[in-house]
Amino acid sequence: EIVLTQSPGTLSLSQGERATLSCRASQSVTSPYLAWYQQRPGQAPRLLIYGVGYRATGIPDRFSGSGSGTDFILTINSLQPEDSAVYLCQLYTDSPTFGQGTKVEIK
Amino acid sequence: QEQLVQSGAEVKKPGASVKVSCKASGYTFDRFMHWFRQAPGRGLEWMGRINSHNGDVTYGRNFRDRVTLTWDRSVFTAHMELSSLRSDDTAVYYCARALTGQFDLWGQGTLVTVSS
Numbered sequence: 001e002i003v004l005t006q007s008p009g010t011l012s013l014s015q016g017e018r019a020t021l022s023c024r025a026s027q028s029v030t031s032p033y034l035a036w037y038q039q040r041p042g043q044a045p046r047l048l049i050y051g052v053g054y055r056a057t058g059i060p061d062r063f064s065g066s067g068s069g070t071d072f073i074l075t076i077n078s079l080q081p082e083d084s085a086v087y088l089c090q091l092y093t094d095s096p097t098f099g100q101g102t103k104v105e106i107k
Numbered sequence: 108q109e110q111l112v113q114s115g116a117e118v119k120k121p122g123a124s125v126k127v128s129c130k131a132s133g134y135t136f137d138r139f140m141h142w143f144r145q146a147p148g149r150g151l152e153w154m155g156r157i158n159s160h161n162g163d164v165t166y167g168r169n170f171r172d173r174v175t176l177t178w179d180r181s182v183f184t185a186h187m188e189l190s191s192l193r194s195d196d197t198a199v200y201y202c203a204r205a206l207t208g209q210f211d212l213w214g215q216g217t218l219v220t221v222s223s
Contacts, residue, residue, distance in 0.1 A: 033208020044201055044213035045151070056211065088151065092208035095167060096141065098151040 002026050004089055004099035012105040019076040021102045023089030028069045033092035036065055036074045039101070040085045048087075049074065081106050109133035111202055111214035118220045124190040127217045129202035136183045139205040142176060145216075146198040156205065157185060192221045 003026040011019055023034075034052045037045035047056040049065035052072065062077040076083055086101040114128040129140065142154040155166040157176040164176045170189070178185045185202055200217045203210035 031208065035209035037210075044203075044216050045210070046213075047209055047211050050206070050209040050211075090151075090209065095165075096143075096153050096208075096210075100150045 006099035113214040144198040
């Protein structure tokens with residue numbers, strides 16, 4: 001089973017800055033099904049990015065995804081106050097698995 | 108408007124069972140429905156999935172002895188039943204619609220508390 005490790009655990013940035021979130025897989029990923037979600041406190045996850053780099057419907061273009069092999073990145077340009085949340089990466093091979101999350105705080 | 112609406116919070120004693128429902132509306136219930144849980148301070152854990160076309164189920168390794176997934180086509184509702192509850196089953200349980208390899212629609216979550 002592939003394990004996803006996200007870093008950093010917490011990212012504290014100012015409004016307008018760029019956030020770079022990492023998701024590292026324990027072995028090289030051949031599945032195209034790498035996704036990112038945003039989860040605000042008390043809410044269900046919300047799909048942001050699928051297929052490594054495709055934005056889900058209604059997601060602002062300041063969110064972008066990239067990567068291959070074992071290393072995947074979620075970039076959030078020009079951070080807004082509403083971007084405060086936990087961000088989760090997810091992979092689907094035989095079954096879905098999630099990383100433990102990166103918390104983004106807006107100073 | 109597409110949505111998944113889950114049943115309300117539950118409080119159960121150790122050893123009991125809990126059944127959580129997930130009603131789909133605004134779309135044809137024609138995809139896989141998955142179930143996850145999220146315990147306090149822990150990540151999302153996959154419990155299993157059900158194929159709405161033929162009722163086939165696949166259970167996660169950690170749950171296959173205790174979880175039962177069903178669906179009722181007539182009312183577009185999926186159910187998750189977890190038996191032999193323990194205190195570490197206290198979590199928020201989610202249903203989620205699968206879109207190929209990712210999950211594009213989620214229920215609002217159901218808090219299940221296991222306490223004596």
